[in-house]
Amino acid sequence: MPNDAPAAGSLLLMSPDDNCLIARMPLAAGLPVEIDGAVVILPQAVQLGHKVARRAMRAGERVLRYGAPIGSLSAAVAIGAHIHTHNLESDYLPTYTLAGDGHHFIEHGQS
């Protein structure tokens, strides 16, 4: 197999209506992956368990995982884009992560 063949089964669809996919393994930036039959080059590296856009979406769209909403997009995303705290916000409670310095919290969402 040539090296640019899409990695088989690298993305997991949890429910048919979902608009995001879950990385079954760490995936490098530039890796070709298959999304609904199309080959997409991953724009960013994606860690195990992280989410990737199944299609292009507008800001404000609800992201569905397990067939259920997990929040709303705060920015437009392209197909294959990494979906996480930088572009997805809770519809309930803000999410807190530790800043890169490991010393203070960053609040995501409810903007």
Added chain:
Amino acid sequence: MSILAGYPRADGRKGIRNIVAVAYTVECAHHVARLVVNAFPDQPVHLIGFPGCYPNAYADRMMHKLATHPNVGAVLVVSLGCESFDRNSLHAAVEASGRPVHTITIQQNRGTRASVAAGTEWVGWALDALAGQQRVPMGLDELVVATICGGSDSTSGITANPAVGLAFDTLIEAGSACIFEETGELVGCEFHMQRRAVTPALGEEIVKCVAKAARYYTIMGHGSFAPGNADGGLTTQEEKSLGAYAKSGASPIAGIIKPGDATWGPGLYLLDVVPDGEPRFGFPNISDNAEIVELIACGAHLTLFTTGRGSVVGSAISPVIKVCANPDTYIRLEEDMDVNAGRILSGEATLAQVGQEIVDSVLAVANGTPSRSEDLGHQEFILTYKQFEPAGPGCHPLRAA
């Protein structure tokens, strides 16, 4: 179905362990109690207690339920002497349950050294007394199993949590009572849960209970979401919730219980761990073990703990079985994990196979095999101030009067 063997108690319940609990009734008695426990490193002597000096009805009730838990065979109460906690009522409750009990009040017992010596002597006597107890046949319909997730990541909701859900369905079918919890981590699942309630009134209570949790956490200014959850690919509270919710399986929800309430027969129960009324004492559960203690106070014989990032905790009183969701975490923390559910993600096992492994693990641990955390000596315990109103009639629709 008598496929287990348990220690019979006067209240009709059976225990899967026969431990001596050493219970301190204020932080000032903690050191003495710990020294007594430390004198029995390889024996079933566990440390529990309440640190506060101010009275709290919830803490009193929890200590009573824990000291008379079916896994407990005898209790040593260690009191300083001037704290608010009612040691006499705890002593009387344990005595009334038919268990050996002894109270040491440090201020009336010549201080630290003499109290440690007296406590150690009594625990040695209690261990000898319990050693003669025979186990009797115990059915799966006498078993109470709890579940909790901690150190969750994005794999938790794909592997370990749905596998525990399948195990729950199997156990409930066999007659066990199973408890899931943490309504703060069920935010976003309330209307789906409502449809699983055995009565419409219970469904309404479930929605109210989650709304209470969302409000409480909003006032606290921080949801039940840790930085490691986001590192592991979870972005929002509701995404974490949906994954956590998978632990509940597919059985109908039989009722809502509050910390210390007993289950009433086979079925799936939701434990409401978020305090009632205006927030007074801080976060509902300051860490995973606070929830585990509440599950145990509801009678749980053992707890299925799913983890993606990799928690290592166990518990006093009831064994904790670790189900590891993430295949990479399993490689790093294999010695701490009982079940490797990450094999589902790597395609080496199916959900059904791992679900059955969890059931097998429950049966083995219930029959006396130590779980990994138990074998490693984990006996975490934490109890803090909280307040609850009794669960309303809508919460327990089919309980026998």
